[in-house]
Amino acid sequence: MLIRRSPGIPPSEVTPKHLYLNRRSFLAGLPLAGAAFAAGSARAGTKLNGIAKSPFSTTEKVTPSNDVTHYNNYYEFGTGKEQPAGLAQKLKTSPWTVKVEGAVNKPQVFDIDAIMKMAPLEERIYRHRCVERWSIVVPWIGFPLNELIKKVEPTAKAKFVAFQTVFDPGIMLSERAAGIQLPYVEGLRMDEAMHPLAILCVGMYGEDLPKQDGAPVRLVVPWKYGFKSIKSIVKIKFVEKQPPTTWNITNAHEYGFYSNVNPEVDHPRWSQASERRLGEFFMRKTLMFNGYGDQVAQLYSGMDLRKYY
Numbered sequence: 001m002l003i004r005r006s007p008g009i010p011p012s013e014v015t016p017k018h019l020y021l022n023r024r025s026f027l028a029g030l031p032l033a034g035a036a037f038a039a040g041s042a043r044a045g046t047k048l049n050g051i052a053k054s055p056f057s058t059t060e061k062v063t064p065s066n067d068v069t070h071y072n073n074y075y076e077f078g079t080g081k082e083q084p085a086g087l088a089q090k091l092k093t094s095p096w097t098v099k100v101e102g103a104v105n106k107p108q109v110f111d112i113d114a115i116m117k118m119a120p121l122e123e124r125i126y127r128h129r130c131v132e133r134w135s136i137v138v139p140w141i142g143f144p145l146n147e148l149i150k151k152v153e154p155t156a157k158a159k160f161v162a163f164q165t166v167f168d169p170g171i172m173l174s175e176r177a178a179g180i181q182l183p184y185v186e187g188l189r190m191d192e193a194m195h196p197l198a199i200l201c202v203g204m205y206g207e208d209l210p211k212q213d214g215a216p217v218r219l220v221v222p223w224k225y226g227f228k229s230i231k232s233i234v235k236i237k238f239v240e241k242q243p244p245t246t247w248n249i250t251n252a253h254e255y256g257f258y259s260n261v262n263p264e265v266d267h268p269r270w271s272q273a274s275e276r277r278l279g280e281f282f283m284r285k286t287l288m289f290n291g292y293g294d295q296v297a298q299l300y301s302g303m304d305l306r307k308y309y
Contacts, residue, residue: 045207048121051141056197057125058291063136065205067278072212073130074231075180076165076172084212090171091232093216102162102238105153112216116202118151119143123206124199126222128229129261129290135275140220141203146194154190154238161193162186162243163219164235180250186230187243187257188221191299197222197292200233223292225259256309260300261290265309 074084077091096112110118121141129135149161167183175182192198201220202209209215214231221228227247237243247255254268263273263286274283289296300308 045203045205045210047207048141048203050121051203051206052120052122054122054124057123057139058127058137060125060127060137062125062139063278068136068138068204069210069213071134071278073227074212074214075178076167076182076184077212078173079177079179085210088211091166091168091211091215093211093232096216096234098217098233098236100148100152100236100238103155103158103240104238105155106151108152110148112202115148115200115217118200119147121202124220126220127290127292128222128226129275129286130226131255131259131267131272133270133272133275135277135284135286137277139205140199140201141206142199142201142220144196145198145200145219146196148200148236149194152238157240158238159190160239160241160243161188161190162235162237162239163188163230163233164237165230166232166234180246184230184246185243186219186228186245188228189242189299190238192221195296195299197295223261223289223296225261227255228259258300258305258308260305260309261286262288262305262309264288265306 070085071081072084072088073081074088077084077087094112097109098112098115099109101107121143123139123141125137125139127135127137163186165184172178172182188198199220201214201218202216204210204213209218211232214229217233218231219229219233228245242257245255245257247259248257261272266272273286275286276283287293
């Protein structure tokens with residue numbers, strides 16, 4: 001069992017601390033596992049009713065909610081995986097608005113209530129793959145991003161969609177402490193953004209989003225590495241040229257604009273050919289486009305995916 005880092009063990013191979021502790025407590029019959037369950041149940045999300053089940057969903061086993069809500073990448077609220085679950089509770093998610101601007105005929109500012117009512121909400125159980133070699137299966141609640149796109153009527157100049165996360169220096173880490181440029185930004189090519197698998201997400205596990213998982217509205221793009229699914233969105237801009245993205249700015253050698261899940265292209269510091277599902281202790285084979293190749297491979301026809309990584 002791997003429980004700590006050493007010079008010969010990449011971070012992607014280290015068993016998450018909370019999973020190791022939960023397993024130890026279960027085996028020993030101690031109350032820690034029960035306490036962890038109680039902590040996971042205490043996130044006090046609002047139940048979302050009348051949600052349709054999506055045919056796009058995988059039938060794979062869903063990752064336990066406690067794992068997904070207590071093992072997060074949200075650098076503005078801590079660079080450790082367990083930190084955001086506590087520190088992100090400072091984020092004020094109401095009132096909340098998302099400004100949509102740029103190359104569109106109908107620029108608008110949507111409040112979160114308008115976003116919740118923009119299109120019928122449905123549950124989509126998606127696989128997700130983190131560049132650090134861990135993966136999850138999550139029942140997200142949301143609607144296709146293309147529903148918002150159609151409402152603002154992009155012009156012919158709109159070739160890309162840029163996204164921006166909220167940044168509140170009063171409650172969030174500084175750029176120096178987080179190790180990334182802030183506010184966090186991401187982007188998609190227009191045809192990627194219009195694809196029906198790309199969703200704006202407002203909930204998970206039957207409830208609204210926890211703050212550490214991107215409340216109150218985030219992007220979910222299941223065929224790309226997790227950092228593309230930007231959290232806590234406050235701005236969407238339609239642009240003609242490829243927009244900057246946070247991890248590409250931070251380290252372009254390791255993080256490309258497209259960031260499609262590709263087991264044939266290694267991260268410079270580790271192989272991407274396998275992954276560990278949270279809640280499991282063995283590695284599994286990583287699938288091209290995270291298993292969504294039948295739906296999205298045509299978007300990249302003719303592209304060299306080793307060059308456009």
